Amino acid sequence: MEALQYLADGFTIALQWHNLVYAFVGVLIGTSVGVLPGIGPMSGVALLLPVTASLTNGLSPEQAAASALILLAGVYYGAMYGGSTTSILLNTPGESSSVVTTLDGYQMARQGRAGAALSIAAIGSFVAGIVALVALVFLAQPLSEVALTFGPAEYFSLMILGLCAVSGLGGKSMTKALIMTVFGLLLATIGIDNVSGVARFTYDIPDLYQGLEFLTIAVGLFALGEVFKTILEADGTEAQLIKVDRILPTKADLKRSAAPIARGSLLGFFIGLLPGAGATLASFFSYIVEKKVSRQPERFGKGAIEGVAAPESANNAASGGAMIPLLTLGIPGSGTTAILMGALLMYNVQPGPLLFSDHPQVAWGLIASMFIGNVMLLILNLPLVKVFAKIIETPPQYLIPLIIAISVFGVYAVQISTFDLMLLIACGVAGYLLAKNDFPLAPLVLGLVLGPMIENNMRRALTTSNGDFLIFLQKPLSAIFLACALLWLVVPMILKLRGRQVVVNEEA
Amino acid sequence: MNKTFDRTSSILFALIGALFVAESRNISTSAYGSEVGPNLFPMGLGIILILLSLRLFWETFRYRESVTSAVVLRHKRFLLMLLATVLYAWFLEDIGYVISTFFFLLAGFRLMGSASWWKSAAVALAFSGGVYAVYVHILKGTLPGFPTWLGL
Secondary structure (H helix, E strand, C coil): CHHHHHHHHHHHHHCCHHHHHHHHHHHHHHHHHHHCCCCCHHHHHHHHHHHHHHHCCCCCHHHHHHHHHHHHHHHHHHHHHHHHHHHHHHCCCCCHHHHHHHHHHHHHHHCCCHHHHHHHHHHHHHHHHHHHHHHHHHHHHHHHHHHHCCCHHHHHHHHHHHHHHHHHCCCCCHHHHHHHHHHHHHHHCCEECCCCCCEECCCCCHHHCCCCCHHHHHHHHHHHHHHHHHHHHCCCCCCCCCCCCCCCCCHHHHHHHHHHHHHHHHHHHHHHHCCCCCHHHHHHHHHHHHHHHCCCHHHCCCCCCHHHHHHHHHHHHHHHHCHHHHHHHCCCCCHHHHHHHHHHHHCCCCCCCCHHHHCHHHHHHHHHHHHHHHHHHHHHHHHHHHHHHHHCCCCHHHHHHHHHHHHHHHHHHHHCCHHHHHHHHHHHHHHHHHHHCCCCCHHHHHHHHHHHHHHHHHHHHHHHCCCCCCHHHHCHHHHHHHHHHHHHHHHHHHHHHCCCCCCCCCCC | CCHHHHHHHHHHHHHHHHHHHHHHCCCCCCECCECCCCCHHHHHHHHHHHHHHHHHHHHCCCCCCCCCCCCCCCHHHHHHHHHHHHHHHHHHHHHCHHHHHHHHHHHHHHHCCCCCHHHHHHHHHHHHHHHHHHHHHHCCCCCCCCCHHHCC
16 A cells, blocks of 8 residues: 555645646646547657756756646657547547547537547546556565666666567568667667767767757657648648537447447557557557457448547556566656656656656656546546647648757757757658658667666676676566567568568557 | 659668767777676667668669659748748847747748738747747746846
């Protein structure tokens, strides 16, 4: 019951008025970002990262970290929810995890049940969020205690496992995903080596001594990259928006979706726990499961409410589940959690097993605020569905330049250097080109965040073993992690060779 | 998939890997108290990157080029926006945040197809002035102010 005590402490932090405001703003912005076509959860969080850094300027580092994380996490699940709105009303998913929702959601909207679909998505997301949170509360402490027994060798192998998992499921081509991972790791070595103090790859350029700033690269790759894509590819035709009439679902709708929501939440949560398998996979799987379980599978694709309820709950539960490896092990399993981790590191808060003992305010405050954020999401979304539907109509000619201006402002406000602005633009162009040619971006960011930690742990382990690489295989846990990492790469390859279709996780 | 891009990028990534390997030879090979120096990690990664690039290059011979979708790319609009963004970033410190942002947004709105000068100017002014006022005066952050030769 210790966990409940901590949770109560967390609530006292999350209920401070400024943190309530942050959670509210985060959820509000997140939902808008999710609704806006072209910006998904990842670019939304990246875009707001520097803004939160400047908003929390005056607070003490701990408080600032807690508040910033509360806001960013709000953006994260707000955006996850917002993505469903466009799926239902426009038949264009706001992000990849809402792709499945279009199948039945849009059909429901065409039958005049848009309101019911939207509200069931909100209710499903809410229930899933709560399920994920309860599990998080009870799993976090024990898991981090296990993780405390890890030495550098175990950590190194665990992080390799994380990277392999993300690359193995990372996109259409595993080679490309691995290239991006290694490239991210290499970029992370630029700057002063923090073990020996030697400058690496800096060529006497002062801007490089600190290393390439994570924030600049993330904002560039995700936010600017997507903006550039819209500039190049948008054809200017406007999609037909379906009007929302009745908002509340009928009793029959609720009854029908109760079980799918429960199944979707549980399934989503466990899929979210796995590194690499994110919200997109979760939503796909839960849709397939519902179709299998249903007594009338032929109704799916023609506006079955189960087909909206299950995937929408699953993708929200998965984003909650993804917080567990991030908070307890310090290993982000997806692009968005990598950015959240980057945010924590910016505030000098190291996610991982020590987070719960060193910075309990941050950890438990965040967990409690996720609960509050979910309540806000529900309160905000049911009555405001019509307002959010209006956001879709924001004229792109104003939106696009404003997003660029916000990115520039954000990066400049934190870095105060023209060099970073140029790097930002270069990353934007690179992000567009790479994503267009199926190079996934999430592994790169993950490599960039994990790089210094992997290197430190590797060198610490090798120092204790006098440079003998076998230490990673002699420690049993470490060997298991490495074996899993290998399997994660080999199994999809074998499946592909056999001609099976492998479900891949696109950016989420 | 685009073969030309995949091939070019695989060569590029191999070169990057080679660069890291070559340059890491100039970094000391041991750190105090440890046989493992700061050169090991980048060098190993560089080698892996070269191998992966070779594999990607090899893969380009194995798949058939998929038909490119008929999306018309608006290169002119993109290049102009890119130019505007680069100029904005370059002159941000010289002419100050409010002025540079105003002109960038005005140009951006027009480039993206906003019909009215007045509306564009109003939105641009509201954003640049608003952000500056809130960030610098209320949140006490730092942004380049107005250039001194304006005498403000």
